[in-house]
């Protein structure tokens with residue numbers, strides 16, 4: 217297998233939220249290298265600072281100390297592929313309108329941006345729904361639009377913050393398969409945040425477990441299982457038990 221290039225290098229990253237009354241040290245000395253085209257999962261209990269970390273990578277927030285280096289220069293905000301649960305669709309815009317939005321803002325001409333958007337609408341299986349409004353779509357379909365929109369930004373880095381957290385179990389499983397299929401067809405560097413151990417093992421090339429107070433990288437796992445992985449395989453269950461034993465209880 218080809219040696220993958222370092223895509224994002226995070227060194228001694230710390231984040232403290234300070235107010236007049238108190239200060240909370242959330243992240244301390246996070247060290248992490250993300251490889252090009254890797255599907256990296258960041259796993260950690262609730263409130264451990266996963267979103268804070270992703271916000272810093274997306275430049276929605278600033279670290280207190282430490283560095284984040286991007287091999288090809290820091291992507292501009294509009295160029296990142298973001299799939300955040302709270303990063304909602306524009307309700308008054310159609311599926312096409314939402315997916316083409318990023319390139320529209322950049323001034324790409326209509327024919328080019330719509331052809332680009334259509335490619336990703338097809339990829340997530342929403343052909344025929346281009347004119348539908350978000351309220352006409354199921355939760356799973358809305359998440360697909362969010363993924364198509366992120367891909368259509370043409371960033372080679374995708375940041376996903378618990379994108380399937382609000383979905384029912386069945387839809388979640390099918391979205392997990394979907395996201396892997398899309399990634400196989402269209403390799404990008406993916407950082408996928410979750411608090412779900414099974415989801416982490418199902419998806420990740422590598423899993424980074426966060427923990428401690430303040431939070432730092434606790435351990436790293438490489439699921440040595442071919443995809444599609446099976447939730448009931450011995451190797452899957454063994455890794456699941458190992459990770460659960462290593463995980464801090466939720467705060």
Ligand SMILES: Nc1ncnc2c1ncn2[C@@H]1O[C@H](COP(=O)(O)OP(=O)(O)OP(=O)(O)O)[C@@H](O)[C@H]1O
Nearest residue numbers: 233240242260261262263264265266267268269411
């Ligand atoms: N703007 C802020 N001001 C002060 N503290 C903050 C701020 N944002 C986050 N925090 C602190 O950071 C902690 C971690 O928050 P974060 O949302 O990153 O957790 P998380 O791991 O993503 O949790 P979950 O899995 O529940 O979404 C919070 O408990 C909170 O104390």
